Amino acid sequence: MFSPSEIADLEKKYSKYYMKKVLKLFSIIFLSILIALPVGYYILIYNNTTNKKQDKKIINKNKNEIIKPKVLILPKKLYNTVLTKESNETNTTKKIKTSTLHEINKSDKNMSVNKIVQIETIKKKKEENTSNLSFHIEPSNDLSYKTSTRSLLKLNFSYSNEKNTPTKIAKVEEKNDTIKEVKLPIQKVSQKKKPRIKIEMQDIDSVRYLKDKFQNTHNIIFALMLCEEYYSQKNYRESLNWSMIANDIDNQSERSWIWFAKSKYRLGKPNDAKMALKAYLKSNESETIKSLLKKIENGSLDD
Amino acid sequence: MSKNEYIGLKNVFVDGGVFDYINLDKSSAAYEKLTQAIDKPLKLILFFGKPGTGKTFLLQKIYNDFKKKKNIIFFPRPFFNEIEFLKALYFETFKEISPEFSGYDQFLSTVIEKLELSKKHKAITVLIDESQLYPNELIEKIRLLADSRKFKFLFTVHKTDDEDILAKDYFQTRIWETIELENSSYNEVKTYIEKKLIFHNKFEYLSLFKEKHFKLVMKLTQGNLRTINKLLFKLFEILEYYDVSSPSKINPRSLNTKFLIMAGISQGMINV
Incomplete structure (x- = not known):
């Protein structure tokens, strides 16, 4: 049997063991809390950040939906030219001629847009419970546009709490002639607010605009548009220069040859014009070129 | 419980003292x-x-x-x-x-x-x-x-x-x-202890060991029968002491885990 001292020693050891166990338990709990706190804090922060980001995304998405440029084609002055006979553009131009006002989404490359109307949403203060939309009409890249100056049309919409139909018809009075009806897509904005429309007009130098565009893009379209622009201004030397620039970019561009020949003709060098057109016809078949050549030969070129 | 009872229980677990083959x-x-x-x-x-x-x-x-x-x-x-x-x-x-x-x-x-x-x-x-x-x-x-x-x-x-x-x-x-x-499993350890008590006509002490005690025995001995014998021998030796010197500290119907841990410390199975 154990002696009292042995038992006392064992009890002492047991107390020590028990304390160690309790301390170990507390250490584990303490460590768990130490680990859990920053992790929990991080998760909380992360979730908040994610939620904010998601909210932002949703807001941006909504914004994008609202701000997304709507392109309206406004027939102001239609241009009747040889160039419009070409396939794509011809179709589009026909549309332009016949349409009242309709909206499409197209890039600059299409060059079929007469005028671009951008809708901007102006975020208004919440307490005002109203919102604004703006329309900008900017010069288009289309060759069919003939005027020397372009118009910038701004349509500012502010909404009241009145009931709205999904689309609004706005009447836009053109400078020169008719009143056009514009269908305005407003369903993505507050449906209950009625827009008030303000229209502002600004003039823009189309040559400068086209040159800027050409410098930025080096697209032959802008060079040809500049030919047309200068030709319409009777600046045949510049028209000739830009026809050669366009031809440098693409020597198979029929229109660059046309502008070259017409400019040469206007500069009093019909032989150069004829030689150029004949040279083109040697390797290409084109009724337009043949017709132009005939007119130059006959001296009956009017435009 | 009389002092002799714990001595009897202690002797059940004398290693190799008695041939009481337990069928596991x-x-x-x-x-x-x-x-x-x-x-x-x-x-x-x-x-x-x-x-x-x-x-x-x-x-x-x-x-x-x-x-x-x-x-x-x-x-x-x-x-x-x-x-x-x-x-x-x-x-x-x-x-x-x-x-x-x-x-x-x-x-x-x-x-x-x-x-x-x-x-x-x-x-x-x-x-x-x-x-x-x-x-x-x-x-x-x-x-x-x-x-x-x-x-x-x-x-x-x-x-x-x-x-x-x-x-x-x-x-x-x-x-x-x-x-x-191989070493015994948990269930075999449990069976071993129970059969030992039955073999030596200590039926009334079968209820002394609860699941937590068997688990602790398993943990300390890793299912080694000789080690189990040593541990339980020490356990009953400790209980024998308390039964004589401070009987109020022990309950004959319920085993305090403390005594099992003390036996483990005494046998060097638990390092303090």
């Missing part, structure tokens, strides 16, 4: 394998396991079960000398005092002649416990005895983590069958 699942399986191996025409059988897994008890049981039916000899203690071993083998085989032998060859010729005269044609099974303690030369002589087909030997060897007994030269090629006895 793993020992039943090993028992079956061993008896089958003994019946086969094998020369050498290796029975191994970690210390305290119950190998000796199992050998003891086999010996007890077959000593009247078969020619079987059991050497629970190791021999370190060849002549002593041969004399003991002679005595156990013929149940008479061995004459003096000059060496192994003389012993072998004498034994073969005597066995043929007594018309004992079946090989005598020799159960050798603690084989790892035998000198290598003696193990080699035992192997030669097995080659004579007059004896078959069952070596019982401790298996340790550091040593691969099967890699030893004398076991490598000559052992024809190996049987391993």
